[in-house]
Amino acid sequence: MxxxxxxxxxxxxxxxxxxxxxxxxxxxxxxxxxxxxxxxxxxxxxxxxxxxxxxxxxxxxxxxxxxxxxxxxxxxxxxxxxxxxxxxxxxxxxxxxxxxxxNDAIIDAHPMKGAAKAIEAVLSRGLRIALLTNPSFGAACIECRMGWGQLLDVPFELVTTMENTRRVKPNPEYYTDALDELGLKPSEVLMVGNDRQRDFPTPDIGLQTAFVGRGTPVRATWCGRMDQFAESFDEIEQRFYKRAERNLIDLVQEV
Incomplete structure (x- = not known):
């Protein structure tokens, strides 16, 4: 689920x-x-x-x-x-x-188009949210960028930083440590990210990813732009459950 x-x-x-x-x-x-x-x-x-x-x-x-x-x-x-x-x-x-x-014209940091609606769509369904940004920076530095993205008031249950992590993406321990902190299993969570290397745990731990970057990675449950995420969330959920069912069948057959 x-x-x-x-x-x-x-x-x-x-x-x-x-x-x-x-x-x-x-x-x-x-x-x-x-x-x-x-x-x-x-x-x-x-x-x-x-x-x-x-x-x-x-x-x-x-x-x-x-x-x-x-x-x-x-x-x-x-x-x-x-x-x-x-x-x-x-x-x-x-x-x-x-x-x-x-934050000047070169860095040009601002909220991603569709980000607020994506978060709203997830929360409106009673789902929990967390910010699993690659923890290459300390909390204050990450909060700076969250401010640029108007994310400081979003009710993330966890924000990964240098201080509360032991690994970085795509190491599976980074993901399992974060999900353990949230009391969740990989099969209960959807990752949303744009990086075809970092936002897919390697090796695979059963965490599905909705990909909002360029291209269509084969491991992605759904691919599209961030501004399409909210309006596509019913489809994304359906794909999530279909892939979860397929993974379960594959696991049973292996056993």
């Missing part, structure tokens, strides 16, 4: 030039860290981007959170201790007070 719909954020609920956003974030935060730690700005920028890459490796063996992994990488590569409360507060201040003003 479908109990919840979980959404990706960037290019799903939020229309954004994500590459430009990451470039601004990495440049300004690494410059801030270089100033605080009295380090070379170029070497700190290299350390910062390498730490981001460390976090975004889907396959890795760790028990710590993504935040702890990122902080340790910055300390190892750049010599700055992000767990120091003073430094942590400086970064949080930047992400809460300065970063929201960086």
């Amino acid at each position: 479908l109990k919840a719909v979980v959404f990706d954020m960037d290019q799903t609920l939020l229309d954004i030039n994500l590459s430009a956003f990451i470039a601004v974030l990495a440049k300004e935060e690494s410059a801030l860290l270089a100033d605080i730690g009295r380090r070379n700005p170029l070497s700190m920028f290299a350390a910062y981007t390498a730490a981001l890459l460390d976090v975004n490796r889907a396959e890795r063996d760790n028990t710590c959170t993504n935040r702890e992994l990122f902080d340790a990488a910055i300390e190892r590569r750049g010599g700055v201790v992000l767990s120091d409360p003073v430094i942590a507060d400086a970064l949080t201040y930047y992400e809460r007070e300065i970063l929201p003003g960086r």
Whole structure:
């Protein structure tokens, strides 16, 4: 039974030039860290981007959170201790007070067309919702982008961030950890996302995905634009249950 719909954020609920956003974030935060730690700005920028890459490796063996992994990488590569409360507060201040003003014509972040109606359609059916954005950033940074997308008042039961995750997409542990937190099984949830690599758990864990990006991935339960999602939700539900029934039949035959 479908109990919840979980959404990706960037290019799903939020229309954004994500590459430009990451470039601004990495440049300004690494410059801030270089100033605080009295380090070379170029070497700190290299350390910062390498730490981001460390976090975004889907396959890795760790028990710590993504935040702890990122902080340790910055300390190892750049010599700055992000767990120091003073430094942590400086970064949080930047992400809460300065970063929201960086939304310029290049980043161009705004609500995705159809996103509000999609959320309304899901909630009107009594389904639960969560925001399963790739947790490459801290909570304050994610909340900044949620603000740009007018998502801060949406009743998401969970928003994945660096602080509350141990993996990133498409690692299945990222998804199972989030669904465990919600008390849900993969078979009870529909993922909505635009990324043909990240928004499908790899390997498959039985989590269906409505794809709102370009193309028609074979694993997608439904493909279309975000602005078509709400008006197509009856069809999406039907496809969800048909695929769930087919998966059950396949499982029984294998047994």
